[in-house]
Amino acid sequence: MLRRGWTWLQNKITTKARNFVLKVLAAGPIPRHVGFVMDGNRRYARVHHKAVWQGHSDGFVALRRILEVCLRLDVKCVSAFAFSIENFKRSEDEVNALMKIAEEKLIELSSHGDLLEEYGVRLNIVGRKELLPEAVQKAVAKAEEMTRHNDRAILNLCMPYTSRDEIVTAVESCVRNAEDMPDEIRISEDDIDAQLMTTLGGSPPLDVLVRTSGVKRLSDFLLWQGCENTQLQFSDSYWPDFGLLDFIPIILDYQRKVWTRTIS
Incomplete structure (x- = not known):
């Protein structure tokens, strides 16, 4: 009893x-x-002598943890790269485990009284949803519908997603929209921007892009959304270990750069 009290x-x-x-x-x-x-989910699992699926499961716990930090800071939109289209090339066991975890966590995130409802967060699943197993598609539809009325913040869970696919899809939409116009077809940057999955979901421009695990590459994520003032931040922590102490220097660096731009 005393030990439980001390832990509390x-x-x-x-x-x-x-x-x-x-x-x-x-x-x-x-x-x-x-x-x-x-x-870094898989490398985290190896270091801690866990199964790969446990690493991915701990990764969703980390997402929940850092999402709450962002919401308390009043960040209006969080986009998380949960599953690349390219990840379907991984082993069948790993893909199936990821899909099962996604199904469970989507239901958990959007359940009554949970984090998204508490903070008024709208959930958007960004990507080729038709590639997901039927059970996951049903969980996606339910989660999106249950949070559709929330308007304080946005969570873009990108799965299965690649930025190049998003850009191609946006261009295709622009062409279809322009076919009905009698004049010569002209597609501008603004036209493409208006058809991006994140824009359609109401997301503001990207301010900070964070990648964990010490790897310094973009991996086909939010390439169009990255603009002149988007700050790139790389953390050595594996994603399941990423937390407040890793995020504080990133926010402080963002603030320093904003103040520097303002002064200059």
Whole structure:
């Protein structure tokens, strides 16, 4: 009983300290849109002698943890790269495990009284949803419908997704829209931007792109959305280990650069 009480007290102190730090950070400029390449789940699993599926499951726990941090900072949009179209080339066992985890976590995230409802978050599944197993598609439809009325923040869960596929799809939509026009077909950057999956979901421009696990590449994620002022941040932590202490320097660096631009 005493041990349980001590654990509760430690968690309470930790939560209070976290909330205080976030309140201080929130006094400065905060990015409206943060994207995460959630890399390192498999390497994390190997280091901790876990099955690969456990690494991916712990990765979803990390997403929930960092999403709450972002929401407390009043970040308006979070985009997370959960599954690439290219990931279908992985082993059947790993893909099936990922799909099962996705189904379970989608239902959990969108359930009554959970995180998305508490913070008024609208969930958008961004990508080729028709490539997902039927059970996952049903979970996607239910989760999106249950959060459709939320308007305080957005979570883009990108699965299965690649940026090149998103751009091609946007161009195809532009061409179809232009076919009914009598004049010469002209497609501008604004036309393509208006047809992007993230834009259609109401997402603001991307301010910060974070990749974990020490790998420094973009992996075909939000390539169009990355603009002149998008800040790239790379963390050495594996995604399941990524937390507040990893995120604080990223926010501080964002604030420093914003203030520098403002002064200059």
